Amino acid sequence: MSKLNGKVALVTGGADGIGAASAKALGEAGAFVFVTDINTEKAQQVADDIGVNAKALTLNVCEEENWKSVFSEIEKQFGELHILVNNAGGSGAGTIEGTSFDAYRNCMKLNVDSIFIGTQLALPLMKGKNASVINVSSIHGLRAAPHAAPYTAAKGAVTMLTKSVARYCADNGLKIRCNSLHPGYINTPQMLAWLDSQEDTEAATQALVSQHPIGFLGEPEDIASGVVFLASDDSRFMTGSELVMDGGFCL
Ligand SMILES: NC(=O)c1ccc[n+]([C@@H]2O[C@H](COP(=O)([O-])OP(=O)(O)OC[C@H]3O[C@@H](n4cnc5c(N)ncnc54)[C@H](O)[C@@H]3O)[C@@H](O)[C@H]2O)c1
DSSP states (O other): OOOTTTOOETTTTSSSSHHHHHHHHHHHHTTTEEEEEEEEEHHHHHHHHHHTTTTEEOOOOTTTHHHHHHHHHHHTSSSSOOEEOOOOOOOOOOTTTOHHHHHHHHHHHHIHHHHHHHHHHHHHHHHOOOOEEEEEEOOEEEEEEEEEEBHHHHHHHHHHHHHHHHHHHHHHHOOOEEEEEEEBOOOSHHHHHHHHHHHHHHHHHHHHHSSSSSSOOOOHHHHHHHHHHHSSGGTTOOSEEEEESSSTTOO
């Protein structure tokens, strides 16, 4: 029997990168997966790859009404949710002096407000269900990036919001764990686009690799295995923790 049989999962930003790999890994482990994204066409392709145990839904994580309709769909189909992967996020480059307040606020909206709204609305479907909320933060939720002040602030907030939710759920006997996951630099479309935008892509890639003592950048699947671990009973004694998967970046 697969370790996530009978579980219902929702992945945000599931059409590409870490989200797509996580959705596929959760499906392989036996869960039914709602693959959600603003890119519905690509989310549908991921759902098709997973097979009958998956459904693609449109979800812009910045839009509360979108979240409400997704949860209403899940309630209709299953009446419960066991795994919420708050993965959609990113952007937020710029120094404290070089970033507009609007850009900062947009970064907080995408990376933090979205998790606040989504988790708040998910709890009624997760209570008492031995459930798991997994928030994809970053190494920059633990270590500062001077070139990305908004991103560092946002991912740091995700780290601490996770702990607050974990403590609240535990104190109230809700049977919901909540952990954050902290990837190092991973070869995803978002990261590759950033490397492409650098003056010397090869030099920028080497500079990034050199910050990972393990000697290479991660693949989305390296993070997806952590998502499955946090979703399953293998991590049943973990809540409010930081799962760091970074090739030694934070050492
Ligand atoms: N790639 C890395 O090196 C890295 C490192 C640390 C943390 N992370 C974090 O991992 C998560 C996934 O990153 P990735 O590199 O796989 O990104 P990606 O750009 O490769 O994929 C992100 C997906 O999110 C979707 N998306 C974007 N805005 C959305 C919105 N408002 N609502 C719903 N979906 C939306 C995109 O359509 C895309 O399918 C992000 O939270 C990112 O900050 C990435």
